[in-house]
Amino acid sequence: MTNVTMTVNGKSVSAPAEGRTLLVEYLRTGLGLTGTHVGCDTSQCGACVVHVDGRAVKSCTVFAMDVEGSDVRTIEGMANADGSLGVVQQAFQDHHGLQCGFCTPGMVMTTAALLAENPRPSEAEVRHGLEGNICRCTGYHNIVKAVLAASGQDADAIAAQ
Amino acid sequence: MPKDTGIGASTKRREDVRFLTGRGVYTDDLTMFGQAHAVMVRSTVAHGRIVSIDTAAVEAMPGVLAVFTGEDFKDVGGNPAGWLINSRDGTPMREPKRPVLAHGKVRHVGDAYAAVIAESYAQAKDAAQVLSDATVIEELPAIIDMKAAAADASNRVHDEIPDNICFDWGWIEDNRAAVDEAMKSAPHVVTLELTNNRLVPNAMEPRASIGEYFPGTGDYKLTTTSQNPHLTRLLVCAFVMGIPENKLQVVAPDVGGGFGSKIYHYGEEALVLAAAKRLGRPVRWTAERTESFLSDAHGRDHVTKIELGCTKQGDILAIRTETYANVGAYLSNFSTATPTFLHGTLMAGPYKVPHVYVNVKTVFTNTAPVDAYRGAGRPEATYSIERVVDKMCRELNLDPFEVRRRNLLTPDQFPYTTPVGLVYDTGNYQATLDKAVELADVAGFEARRAESARRGKLRGMGLSTWIEACGIAPSHLVGVLGARVGLYDAATVRVNATGTISVMTGAHSHGQGHETVFPQIVAEKLGIDASSVEIVHGDTAKIPFGMGSYGSRSLAVAGSAMDRAIDKIIAKGKKIAAHMLEAAEGDITFADGKFSVAGTDKAKTFGEIAFSAYVPHNYPLETLEPGLEETAFYDPANFTYPAGAYICEVEVDEGTGKVDVVSFTCADDFGNVMNPMIVEGQVHGGVGQGIGQAVLESTSYDENGQLLTGSYMDYAMPRADDVPFYTVDHSCATPCTHNPLGVKGCGEAGAIGSPPAVVNAVIDALHRGGHTHVSHIDMPVSPNRVWQAMNA
Incomplete structure (x- = not known):
């Protein structure tokens, strides 16, 4: 076990890790940031998505040591400074883009990264962009609407087309 | 202006805030002081005799604290089936013991026969692998195919069950001869053999359990991923471990989806409790995804003629059916009810069909147990009926819309007693069909088909008119039919001294939004702000009792219990108000949050009454107890019968056989709707799962019983780009006639009505493309299957 240091949600943090410790274990067990979830262990479901230096990464397939010194952002760091929901989070609530909530942190993180790259995606681009995140509750309808709304588009009108 | 609170408002969900900020608390998020980690050791063969388990090989490994095997649990009880079903000849079903850990034999890949407890998860996992290597299992031939299993007396999943048959059930046996006669004299008979594909539920949160034992009091606590903590407590206490019910607290905190798979009690729950007691430390276990694939109860898996x-x-x-239903290696808790009373009783569909007979043979195989999965028996019934009706239309060259209209029950026929034992209370199936036809723009289909054709795609349209029965009840009836439980629910409404309200409900929310919807109802009935109402659920120490959430029962059953408890609160409030206002109780009215003396301006607010109940200075203490808290148990008089019409359009790529679902329209009748946003979300989710079953999801065991689809690499879950936007409507409402809210279940509808609509659309596309020899393709309609069918 050695101490691994990185920046998480704007704060410098340090916690012990073995060589085999995954970033998601480091966040959940080492730092107590349990908002990042493990849904599959094989990089398929996306519940564990966080941002590493601004890029969406599946934290179940990254060793903590490999991102030492990086700037990591998790779902716990997505609200506004005053504690209110951020734009993406608010869009998910407004459009009922979550039910059980388990895939939600990964969905929000993937969406934020997607919109940073493509601020005004088409419906097809949203669906393609979310392909690495599995939701079993919503049938994706309201998630896609939430992402479109978070990009400032009229989600209801697009869904009705 | 739509209302934003109260009954019928699309109130935004309050629970979302914690989920969206990473502050939900799921079982695996909890850390217990001094906790140890359990890892299960699971069979890598489908069928075998356990020769030896060399526990000494791991006991000295770093961090290992304890090893459990089946031997440790051989003297405790088995995990029982919740329904006793009798065969056609009156003999009771065969019910082999389902142990906490396999003992003597392993019966499916993933069957846990040992568990290792260690200081860290990694140490437990390392040791579990070593123990697996140090175990000798004599492999036996795997029993995978149901019909072969039933025909082979020499190879047995359970040594005491010679033909691997659990039961051979007829419904309704006394009607069989009349149905045979009607079939013989019918001018035309359509026959269809089909498979309802086995599915893995795949709630995104894997199962997890934490056991605690408190030696000072002898109390146990189980924190677990459950849809019904009280049922889990009952099973653990009364059937498996013999713990008094008042010594076990079961908590189901935030639960990340269930879809049926978390109804049941699993052996890991008993294991962590036993381990916690032996070690004097909390013991936790969380499934990896592949463990979920191997050991969660699967769904469907019927072969039907x-x-x-x-x-x-x-x-x-x-209508006459013969079904082989796979129950897997052991009977999961509802596994015997699902292919029988949740399936056979629906086999008349929404139609006026005079004669129906259903035969179901349930078969043990060396596969994971099969149990209720979203819809549970009703999707299987609906798929069989709607596919065979579609085939009838093709054979007789009839219009599928017109044929439905000819056969659907009409509104004047309710209440309607079906030939398979249900009484449909109300409905208007023509209205939902007309609405679906309108919303799907059936009239414009030909233009869309031509446009698809220009892009080289075959376009087809499929219809299904479905009905389901949910909120199983009443208890005395289900008892006659073999249920070992009652199917009521309970609620306590606690008005606090300052007027805030806590509702302890027996329902459990794992995505359904009860924390938002139930307060909407309380607020509307009591004329108060919903924000002052809190829902408490998922903890046997806090709520009176509950049968949990499954079978689309939460609102219809637990919601009705809550409604009754509120009525008791109002009734007591009137007595208090009468005293305070010096009026006769009969003169007190309650509306808009105020108790008033009729015909006067004298009134007390709800808050004033609540305060008086807890500070009873001016209070009728001689005749009335202080406090304002009421409990109601509600046992429904009947099921509720939501129904609807679904229309699907698909495009088929003729070159590859790939099916794209391009539009999906739902017109549903859920009775009164409390929160349209949430109801629509439930339908979206159900349809997404139904499209998954129809197009993508295949659970595949090879002939040796190895699960070939044991991860998301191999099991095709629907993803965002596999589905379209859906059009959903619930405006054609006929309120349920027998519950106080007039509500019907909505949670499973989408998964029940959608698979046949998709497959009917695929067959339609192929026929329009000239492939008229194709009468059926089994689900999932994969490119391979569709291409093979087109080119047969």
């Missing part, structure tokens, strides 16, 4: 007798004009005269 359905025959439909009809006139040449398409009037349905009789």
